[in-house]
Amino acid sequence: METGARSDATRHTLEGGTESYLIFADECGVGRAVAERLSAEGRRVVTVALGRGFGRLAQGDFTIDPRDARHYEELLADLRAQGSLPQSVVHCWSLSPKKSTRRSRARRSAASTVCSI
Numbered sequence: 001m002e003t004g005a006r007s008d009a010t011r012h013t014l015e016g017g018t019e020s021y022l023i024f025a026d027e028c029g030v031g032r033a034v035a036e037r038l039s040a041e042g043r044r045v046v047t048v049a050l051g052r053g054f055g056r057l058a059q060g061d062f063t064i065d066p067r068d069a070r071h072y073e074e075l076l077a078d079l080r081a082q083g084s085l086p087q088s089v090v091h092c093w094s095l096s097p098k099k100s101t102r103r104s105r106a107r108r109s110a111a112s113t114v115c116s117i
Helices: 004-014 030-040 068-081 101-116
Strands: 020-024 044-050 055-058 062-066 088-091
Touching: 020 030, 030 044, 062 068
Parallel strands: 020 044, 020 088, 044 062
Antiparallel strands: 055 062
8 A cells, every 4th residue: 555645646646636747947948848848738847946045936936045955845845835746856957057166066966955855
């Protein structure tokens, strides 16, 4: 017998619910294009962009500083409160061009933080 949020979400999708995605959108536009395509197919999409802090931009759009684990916690708490925890995660931050060493370190930090969640 399956238990936990993942099994509940999967069961909801199989019963005709909307599959949801969390997309960490890159600066090149690949993540945004994926988000638009999924939305057009009727899927629920939340996007997260690199930022200087945690922020809610619009319905389903956030920013976080990938070096701050609290921002991931805030994001997940916000999604949980909305009943919008994702079934799938698409991480596109590594697709952005390397503009600076600081951004590269932030991306590596983000990847390790996402993996630990």
